[in-house]
Amino acid sequence: MTAMPMKSLTEQTYFRIRDDILSCRHRPGTRLNIKMLCDEMGASLGAVREAMSRLAAEGFLESSAQKGFRVSPVSVEDLEDLTKTRIAIEDLCLREAIKLGELEWETDIVGAFHRLSRLPDAFAISGATDVQAWSSANETFHSALVSACRSNWLLRIRAMLFDQADRYRRLMAISTKVDRDVVNEHRAIMEAVLERNADLACALMAQHLQRTADIVSRVSLDNIDDKLSEA
Known part of the structure; x- marks a missing residue:
């Protein structure tokens, strides 16, 4: 062998x-x-x-x-810093993608949204077994939005920040159940992007990222071990 x-x-x-x-x-x-x-x-x-x-x-x-x-430990302070940085980087990537994106880029966004919207929402299912599938589809959708950005350095930084945020998202999905309409949040962002309304798209993205951070913070990261044991 x-x-x-x-x-x-x-x-x-x-x-x-x-x-x-x-x-x-x-x-x-x-x-x-x-x-x-x-x-x-x-x-x-x-x-x-x-x-x-x-x-x-x-x-x-x-x-x-x-x-x-x-x-690496998690904390509210780290999440706040991470979220603030993500919003700034996503803004830069998204504006350039909207400026440069062509028809194939638009098609990829619509396809990624369609797949994501058909999966059970990991945020709404406490202890969901399909968190991996949802997280993968979520990453594909968000990456599609900025894929027309031509700055490799911006995209690398963005990918690193996205991965770090994914750890917090999964902590939330595993440890609690959230009443949140993520599908419509994603749809609103997609529609603004396809309409080439950069200001609205970036504002909606910032709200989307901040909302996730606010929900994770309410889970109480200081007691996350107890919540994971109960999940």
Whole structure:
């Protein structure tokens, strides 16, 4: 049997640990035992260390020479800072996409919205089992909105911020049930974008992102462990 290339093994290990962080299998603040992860995943020490170093560079893990790696903690203060930064970056990306986007871009947006709108809303289902599917479709829709932006650096920063926000969204989806019409929020943003109304689209996007942050804050991140245990 041919051995799996180290790069492929490292990639698989990276995505496995990342998914476990996003799904809260590894909870915020938890210290990760590298040897246990190696045994659990059947991966080499080098592959696990490289994957964890990458996750630390992306902000999912924190590392120290004495204590190793732990899952980055969550807090209301961090969420507020993250949301403020996301709104600013999304504004820049969205305005350029609206200015430059063509018919194929519009078609991709409509298709992504259609798929997302047909999935059970992860926000409205406490302990939903399909959070992964909804989160993936949500990411596809939001990425489609800005895909006509030509600034690679803006899009990279935006993607990093989106991933960090996804951790907070999933904490909310797992730990509580929210009365929120996300489909119509997304529809309003899409319609403003397709009408090339940049000011309205950016205002609606800012409201959308801020509303998510406000709901997550109300979950009370200080007591998130208790809420996850009950989920």
